[in-house]
Amino acid sequence: MSNLDLSLKDMMTIDGALGVAVVDYNSGMALGQLGSSKTLDLNVAAAGNTEVVRAKLRTMEQLAIKEDIEDILITLSAQYHIIRPVTGRKGKGLFLYAALDRGRANLALARHRLREIEENLEI
Incomplete structure (x- = not known):
């Protein structure tokens, strides 16, 4: 089993996990994903969250912020979405x-x- 597969399985063991993915933000494509397609379309989530990451990186560049993003948290009334x-x-x-x-x-x-x-994670 690849490191990617193990990482996805580890992510799904987090309490409350509905769906997880490892995403390439250059292409917006999920390299791997796990979770219920009834709850969440992870391909759409991967593409949409790619735009979030790109926008934040552009903003940080424009502000001359020379730090790394630890994570981006989006809170909804019933869900947390974490981008790391x-x-x-x-x-x-x-x-x-x-x-x-x-x-x-x-x-x-x-x-x-x-x-x-x-x-x-090693890819």
Whole structure:
């Protein structure tokens, strides 16, 4: 089993996980995804969240902010959506995406777990 597959399975073990993906933000394509298609279209989520990441990176460049994005959090009334760019050299241009059920998820633990998964991801 590839590291990508293991990472996706690890992401789905986060409490409240509805769907997860590893996305290439250069193309907007999900390299891998897991979750219920009834709950969430992960291909649409990958493409849409690619635009979020690109917009934030452009804004940071225009503001001359020389820091890395740890994660981007979008809160909905019933869900959390977490976007975590991969910072390692092997994963440059990728981000982890997790959609979580807000009633079952622990946001702090989810962010911590995504950081661990991101640090170990090799593509």
